[in-house]
Amino acid sequence: MRLQLKLVLLFLSVSIVPFGIIGYYTYTLSAESMENHAFVHLTSVAHTRADYLDSWIIYIQDNAEVVAGAPSVVQNLEAMEAANSSSIEYRQAKKAIEAFEDLAMEGYATFDEIFVLDSGGTIVASTNKNIIGENRSSREYYREGRHAAHLTSAYISPTLDIPTMLVSAPVRSGNITIGVVVCRTNFNMLHATIHDRKGLGKTGRAFLIDSNGYLVSGLPDDAKTIPIIRNISENYCGIYTSNGKEVLISRVWMPDQKWYLIVEQDRDEVLHSLNMLIERAIAVIIGVIVLIGIFSIFTTRQITKPIERLHVGAEAVAAGDYSMQVPVITEDEIGALTRRFNEMTSELDETHRKLRNRIALVNRDLENQKSKLESILQSIPDCVFVTGTDFRIIMANQACKNFKGVPEEEIIGKLCYDVFSSDACKPRCRLLETTGDDNGGCICWEMHITDRDGRSVPIMTCGAPLRGADGNVIGHVEVMRDITRMKNVTEELRRANAELELANEELKKLDELKTNFINIASHEL
Incomplete structure (x- = not known):
């Protein structure tokens, strides 16, 4: 939900809830007051008519006594x-x-x-x-x-x-x-008294019933039921439902005749003026709420517009545009926040520029170092290659390519013991996985490998684990040297040593002959 909508709903809630609470309690208290006033009025009418009926009864009794006398x-x-x-x-x-x-x-x-x-x-x-x-x-x-x-x-x-x-x-x-x-x-006079609506409005009515609930006079045509008699021999005021409508009733007990004079009036008529006032008040409140809504939309727009600009600026900065500047259109807290945002983006832009320059320098140094290392690696006459922990070749120098007589793409990514085929290669390479830190973790072995011409060439191989900055093994580096010449020199030295030993044997024999000759000559002389 957008911030502006939330603020508008907040403004409307703040305005509607108090109006609703005040309206509810005002209506409730006013309705109760008007009902109480109506009860007082109905009771007064009932007492007045009951007194009039008492006078009428006394009058007819007096008339009967006059006739009898x-x-x-x-x-x-x-x-x-x-x-x-x-x-x-x-x-x-x-x-x-x-x-x-x-x-x-x-x-x-x-x-x-x-x-x-x-x-x-x-x-x-x-x-x-x-x-x-x-x-x-x-x-x-x-x-x-x-x-x-x-x-x-x-x-x-x-x-x-x-x-x-x-x-x-x-x-x-x-x-x-x-x-x-x-x-x-x-009963004409009694009926006239009971049916008289004076003081009872349009829906007011009165009727007379005896203590047994039988109608004496006054039930109008539109009244289908007589209120239930409660609290015998007592006056009573209350509300009951008749034909789906709430009716206010006041009942007066006439003890001499044992009659109930009941006066009632529809609650809607009693509260008609209040309901009319409430309807007008609701219309006014709706108008006020509409005005508040329009005002809240305008006000929240003034609040959210700078925030939306800040949001757009923040998205731009998040996308990498550190040169973004949000215009300051207010002098309140949001304006101060916008100025601080602009300062922050300026600082970020400067920091990013410096960092970019520094990274460029570092990259240039790294490239130089890389070029030097590659030059050194490529200048080494021995075959040097690097494998991952799975012994797949990830880098090899030119000597390796020349030795096998294959291009780089046929070496990179392949297992080292598949490229340099030898029965001793695979088991010896696997020893690198278990090699400790003795001699720096380096092991050497001699084996024969077929070169580009199909010759079996004696090779001296040395391998060592390649460790990362955290000390964990990230691969292996191996160096292969062709020891054919060394083997030939060794063989020549072996043959020369053998010939020298034969010569020494001959010299020993000659020396013995000389010694024997001298001894014999001395003896003869």
Whole structure:
């Protein structure tokens, strides 16, 4: 990866990471604060509506008590209790009560139905003619309504098939309960209160359920589930998932009616303003990051350009161009490094020039020495050759070539005992591998070698190991001398010695004859 790209990525990381961390914590804390505020608001709305419903329930209970305490109801019910059910007085009293019920229905729009039960629990008058005569003495609203105003739990009416609720109140004559007035409550006002979205935004909704989880009022069409009831008889705030969306919920417990008033709102709507702000902030951050990217590219280019020039200069120096000079375009640390690089290349160029001159001188001296050595080697009349450790000839003088009568290329690279054929050559050469430092490691032997004319020539050969600077054997040097003349001189000397010995024998014999003659002559004389 190029340095400029690394620096750009570093700049971007340094800018993005802080923005990301700050944005994350800002969003988290803001969302938590807005959720808490929403919980407070939803709880306030729930309490307000719960208080309003409590007032409404007290209102309908008061209305039921007013109906139960009306003189038309009390007096006519007393008359019906005293009269025979088939008498004219009974029928007149009944009609009077029913007329008052109709009047009460018109006066109290909160009731859908009003009926009166006598002391035995039988319906004696009702706005619904179909239920007159039924005995409801076992019903809760009758038993509780004999003592005080009573409100039943909401339930689904089997006849109307809608949620409904009954409020009952005792009809008293003095201190004696002579019957019970029962009013079927109209839920229009309750529904209007529950469905009112005021203060709940577009997705806010409220609904009313009893302690058993049955819906009393308010579940909108788009809500398919009712939140699970937890912490019975307690207020509750929290978040749950409905139809794949997170929903903020506030629940208020209404102990008198044993109802739960639930107010909820989609979390997305609660955080809508924050999300909009975050989107704008992200757009701004992206713009800032783009600007930072452009600035970082420009800045890193100013940093990397001198470094790239230094890199090119270093490559040139590595290739052998010591005259390379990199232009100094900055006055910072990189500029100082560039100046030092130029000084270094100048010093290297001067050193290299001096070294080149010195090497040229040394090479010239070596060539002179080599020429001298070759002249000396070539002037030696004896055959001198050098082999490697494998006994292959690597150099031979002119005497060797003349002796064998072959050109140089037929000698160089061949085994010495193949060039100078002799039965004694190979085993004697191999002795050089095991020769110690005695006599300098030199051994000599005599053998016969065939010369260029096919003659068997007596040769005296001396060989010694050739050692390098480290003392290790790197080859061998051998010298061959033709001893034919020496052999002839030796033979002549041998023959002369033999003739001299014969002459000495003859002289000894003559000397003995002379001695004997003298002795004989002396004796005779």
